Amino acid sequence: MEVPDRKNVITLLHGAGGTYMHSLIRDVFLRLSDGFGEVGLEMMDDAAVINGVVFTTDSFIVRPIFFRGGDIGRLSVSGTVNDIAMMGGEPTALSLGVVLEEGFPKDKLEKIVESIKSTAKEAGVHIVTGDTKVMERGSLDKIVINTAGIGTRPRQLDHNIETLRKSRQPRNWLVPTNLRDGDKIVVTGTLGDHAIAVLSSREGVGFESNVASDVAPLNKLIMNILEIGGIADAKDPTRGGLADLLQDWSEKSGLGIFIRENDIPVKDDVRAAVEFLGMDILELGNEGKAVLAVSPEYVKDVIDALHSDPLGKDAMVIGEVRKDLEGVIMETVVGGERYVGRPMGDPVPRIC
Numbered sequence: 001m002e003v004p005d006r007k008n009v010i011t012l013l014h015g016a017g018g019t020y021m022h023s024l025i026r027d028v029f030l031r032l033s034d035g036f037g038e039v040g041l042e043m044m045d046d047a048a049v050i051n052g053v054v055f056t057t058d059s060f061i062v063r064p065i066f067f068r069g070g071d072i073g074r075l076s077v078s079g080t081v082n083d084i085a086m087m088g089g090e091p092t093a094l095s096l097g098v099v100l101e102e103g104f105p106k107d108k109l110e111k112i113v114e115s116i117k118s119t120a121k122e123a124g125v126h127i128v129t130g131d132t133k134v135m136e137r138g139s140l141d142k143i144v145i146n147t148a149g150i151g152t153r154p155r156q157l158d159h160n161i162e163t164l165r166k167s168r169q170p171r172n173w174l175v176p177t178n179l180r181d182g183d184k185i186v187v188t189g190t191l192g193d194h195a196i197a198v199l200s201s202r203e204g205v206g207f208e209s210n211v212a213s214d215v216a217p218l219n220k221l222i223m224n225i226l227e228i229g230g231i232a233d234a235k236d237p238t239r240g241g242l243a244d245l246l247q248d249w250s251e252k253s254g255l256g257i258f259i260r261e262n263d264i265p266v267k268d269d270v271r272a273a274v275e276f277l278g279m280d281i282l283e284l285g286n287e288g289k290a291v292l293a294v295s296p297e298y299v300k301d302v303i304d305a306l307h308s309d310p311l312g313k314d315a316m317v318i319g320e321v322r323k324d325l326e327g328v329i330m331e332t333v334v335g336g337e338r339y340v341g342r343p344m345g346d347p348v349p350r351i352c
Helices: 018-027 072-085 106-123 155-164 193-200 219-228 241-253 268-277 296-307
Strands: 048-050 053-060 090-101 126-135 143-152 184-187 231-235 256-260 291-294 316-322 328-331 337-339
Touching (some): 053 072, 155 219, 219 296, 241 328, 296 316
Antiparallel strands (some): 090 143, 184 291, 184 316, 328 337
């Protein structure tokens, strides 16, 4: 029997963030790039900007489809809304594509649709178009959802960009090339909640936890801090987690990033689960947190604003951008230093 060449086949790692996924995008999908747009495909960001309109799309294959703190419906709206918000856009409308396996229970579909409706209302966005397909039983794992979204340029982003011009020449959107030496790295809350919640909800894993997913739309939170100013870039640490995100920022900005392990907020239950499972909290995906690069003169006001919002109450400054470093370096809890590389992929597959 002929054994397939593993270098020539797609694995779960190719969809889990990290080096495998980035290589796949660069080697295959970047062939589609033709330089179109203010922020185009070649930027490899979570959204594009075309003629002042932010546009993104995402597909969701989470397993299980209902988990502690959320479901695939809430996840699909939040993920797309957040991708637009992290560019500095104000999300307005989403499409909804649903692919169902033959035999999928209608009552579960109705529950997912209600979740989509309530999350869209929470985010202040509208579902305006969509598509439904059904595949033969056994050819699909229950349900796949695709949401695409568009957003407009808000006045808050204009104000934010003006504040950045005091210290740099920024792009007109939130992108990694805006980062400068001395910018503070802020996380809006505890890390690892979503990955642990999804994993502990799976049958047959042999691991249980009461941790709930953090999945939530963050657009209103982001608008509030853009009103303050000083936000060079924002990104949600989904697949590949904080490690993948910071490596991406470092590579695209050409600057180093220094973080402190002691300052990274993690729930006790999540920390215990991570230690039990032998995982790295820096590589776990999140669906209701953002990482911000903030000009130092604005960081106190940004932290105060985050702490006044339930979605940002655990926000912390965890480090800073440094021109004298290469890559991402973390000061460990024992005072040593560790290089934080880009992970191979998220250790928990199919979390979104």
